[in-house]
Amino acid sequence: MPAVVIVNLGTGNLYSVYKALVHVGAGDVRISSNPSEIRNAGHLVLPGQGAIGTWMRQLGKQPELAAAVRARLDDGPVLGICLGLQALYAYSEENGGVACLGLLDGEVRHFAASRGQADAAAHRGDGRRKIPHMGWNQVQQTSGHPLWRGIDDQRRFYFVHSYYVEANNEHEVAGTCTYGNRFTAAATRDNLFATQFHPEKSQRDGLRLLQNFIHWKGVH
Structure with missing residues (x-):
């Protein structure tokens, strides 16, 4: 059976994702930057x-790896997590502006620290929004995607981020969250599914999403 391959760009705690995938029953799980392993992955x-700038630079430094990732993004089940969601869009405001992979329609914006209408949990006592958005928050499912199977709507998932996706195509949005403003918490297109939250840190529902992923064939 083809492996579940976690792409190693040297960013983040990859081992926590590895442990969660093993826990939900993924047999052969690998952390790899080997282009051949990435091209042949059953699930990526x-x-x-x-920072997204570091993520994209690391990818750009390894042309063979970058080519393998881009090729694999068009074929077979792919799950993006946190920066792995943001990287799928065309552009991020982070690091002075970064061109990303451009597979989904939208941009990555910074949570404004200014006053304004927002839910109370998102703000300090003086009305300024707390940045980063860190902790548990509800996700509203906006599509009947297979990765939501067995997960009730409005369940809480774990977030850690200062930038958020502003999607231009509502058909690519699989879930939303509100933190001062409404933003994309999960996105999908064809064989891609990606989350701003961390399923590996989101206890039962996050593990269920990962379990759904390893059984997903990459189609709705």
Whole structure:
């Protein structure tokens, strides 16, 4: 059976994703930057924490790896996590502006620290939004995607991020969350599914999503 391959760009705690996948029954799980392993992966995971500029630079430094990742993104089940979601869009405001992979329609914006209408949990006592958005928050499912199977709507998942996706195509949005403003918490297109939250840190529902992923064939 083809392996579940976690792409290693040196960003984030990849081992926590590895342990979660093993826990839900993925047999052969590998953390790899080997282009051949990535091309031949049964399921591919694009994780990442930190800065998108670093993530994209690491990918750009390894042309064979970059080519393998881009090729594999068009074929077979792919799960993006955190930066792995943001990297699928065309552009991020982070690091002064970064061109990303451009597979989904939208941009990555910074949570504004200014005053304004927002839910109380998102703000300090003086009205300024707390950045980063860190902790548990509800996700509203906006599509009947197979990765949501067995997960009730409005369940809480774990987030850690200062930038968020502003999607231009509502058909590519699989879930939303509100933190001052509404943003894309999960996105999908064809064989791609990606989350801003961390399923590996989201206890029962996050593990269920990972279990659904390893059984997903990459189609709705």
